[in-house]
Amino acid sequence: MDDIDRALVRNLQEDAGRSYAALGAAVGLSAGAAHERVRKLRERGVIRRTTVEVDPAAVGSGVLAYVMVDANAWMGDSAAAFAAIAEIQEAHVIAGSASVLVKVRTATTEQLQDVLRRLYAIDGVSGTQATVVLETFFERPVPL
Amino acid sequence: MDDIDRALVRNLQEDAGRSYAALGAAVGLSAGAAHERVRKLRERGVIRRTTVEVDPAAVGSGVLAYVMVDANAWMGDSAAAFAAIAEIQEAHVIAGSASVLVKVRTATTEQLQDVLRRLYAIDGVSGTQATVVLETFFERPVPL
DNA sequence: ACACCAGGTGGACGACATCGACCGGGCGCT
DNA sequence: AGCGCCCGGTCGATGTCGTCCACCTGGTGT
Structure with missing residues (x-):
């Protein structure tokens, strides 16, 4: 749980639809690496689920x-x-x-x-x- | 905003990563139709954004x-x-x-x-x- | 100094979102 | 009642993206 993880979570909070390529670019990582970190964040329960915000x-x-x-x-x-x-x-x-x-x-x-x-x-x-x-x-x- | 829309929103609340094909199947629609309805729900502001739930x-x-x-x-x-x-x-x-x-x-x-x-x-x-x-x-x- | 390993890169493959062409059924107008 | 318009649906094609794998690198502990 370093600064990159926090940046990833922040990005996903803003828009969980963002592509892994864009996600990686935002934090200075390749798409594959970003994917792996997000996978682990889910596994660890830091990210509980991806959902939709309703009015x-x-x-x-x-x-x-x-x-x-x-x-x-x-x-x-x-x-x-x-x-x-x-x-x-x-x-x-x-x-x-x-x-x-x-x-x-x-x-x-x-x-x-x-x-x-x-x-x-x-x-x-x-x-x-x-x-x-x-x-x-x-x-x-x-x-x- | 009919029952199908409500079912779609409910599905997306559970898991916004679900594919449009699965989404359509869950409500008895084709993937294309499900996609179109979700697009309109976003446009109308019923769905504000897709985000990630954090612990x-x-x-x-x-x-x-x-x-x-x-x-x-x-x-x-x-x-x-x-x-x-x-x-x-x-x-x-x-x-x-x-x-x-x-x-x-x-x-x-x-x-x-x-x-x-x-x-x-x-x-x-x-x-x-x-x-x-x-x-x-x-x-x-x-x-x- | 060396070996190990967590974590990163880049590419290949298949699935999925996305768009367009076509179709049908309901509703308003004449 | 008949006609035509249009919203909302299906189906199929195309390109992007997620996903996986093989390889690499830099840091750590013995």
Whole structure:
């Protein structure tokens, strides 16, 4: 994981469709060498997968909210219960007054309310506090 | 934006490296037709870009925190000020007691503290409340 | 000083993206 | 209702690119 690897990852974050020849040229390597390094980055799990960034509003998820979930029980083993709610994009166990922080995307605020209802149905959940996003300044890849 | 488009996007979210032939087969179309639909999805901005998902811990961003930023002024035009802090991965204007919610990734808690210091330096920022993530259950693509 | 090896180069081969010519079915117009 | 237009599809040709391999080189440890 040297500077060249970091440059490769940065390039792929910008555009994963870039050719290995272009990738190599960008970091001063041949196409074959660039290919080999990227292969190893995948193998090591540094690169998890190559995916596509979607405009949430265009696919019917115009409403974004963060929900602090309070609990009266140990939530460490409840990942599956949160994953079962399709509208939840992220779920984290947090330090602080609440127990879990989830990121929710829905089409409407009514559907957001429905997600809150389903959150309450999870074992151990004692309360929620939703924060609705008014405007997203930016969302960008993991920093290097 | 019909069911076929949704299926295509779902497939590309899973693996953007999939061939157009495989993509077409998955939705009952020829490679050419699949290619054309994906091209239009990009053109329309439904697909913003094709990128690579990176393991944050592997690139020196093992600490994740959400920070509620309080302000005593209108923050609507301050996107650039937040974008200038490289460790900030997301920044949203929110409804509620705080003004802005930011997602921060750093290597250490010391660096997190430094980010908080730089947040205070932004015009209009009057306070911060950081929530450190202990464990991430999951992070997944925008739901369809 | 020598041998080993991780990591790089360049070329060959096959697969895949990309484009164009052609086709069919749905919709609006007369 | 009939006609023609056009969006969106299939199929096939072409060139680029990913992928693999054989060979090379510079650094490291004994």
